[in-house]
Amino acid sequence: MADARVTLDDLKRILLDAAGADEGVDLSGDVVDVxxxxxxxxxxxxxxxxxxxxxxxxxxxxxxxxxAAETPGAFLDLVNEHLAAGSPA
Structure with a gap:
């Protein structure tokens, strides 16, 4: 799956599935650097x-x-770097 990329929408879906969202948190906005x-x-x-x-x-x-990945953008960068490198599970 070395050609796969995780998008912000993918991460939002996974976050919501894994942990839900606190009341009042809007993941539909520009949250890349939040x-x-x-x-x-x-x-x-x-x-x-x-x-x-x-x-x-x-x-x-x-x-x-x-x-160290404190924002969704940093998290996605990390994941996608590993995917691009073909990091095996």
């Missing part, structure tokens, strides 16, 4: 989302790098 904490997602929610991405896209992600 901190996950401001969106209502904690580290456990992000770990669940990362686990789902790893299973769905068959990619292995580094826990330390995931922890």
């Amino acid at each position: 901190a996950f904490s401001d969106l209502g997602y904690d580290s456990l929610a992000l770990l669940e989302a990362a686990n789902r991405i790893q299973r769905e896209y068959r990619v292995q992600l580094d826990d330390d790098a995931l922890a």
Whole structure:
């Protein structure tokens, strides 16, 4: 699946499936550079989302790098870099 890319819409779907959304959080806006904490997602929610991405896209992600990805944009960059490199699960 090295030619696959995770889009912002994919990430939103996975976040909502994995952890839902706090009341009042609008993921339909421009959230690429909004901190996950401001969106209502904690580290456990992000770990669940990362686990789902790893299973769905068959990619292995580094826990330390995931922890450093504080926004959806940074998270997507990390995931898509691994996908482009053909990182096996």
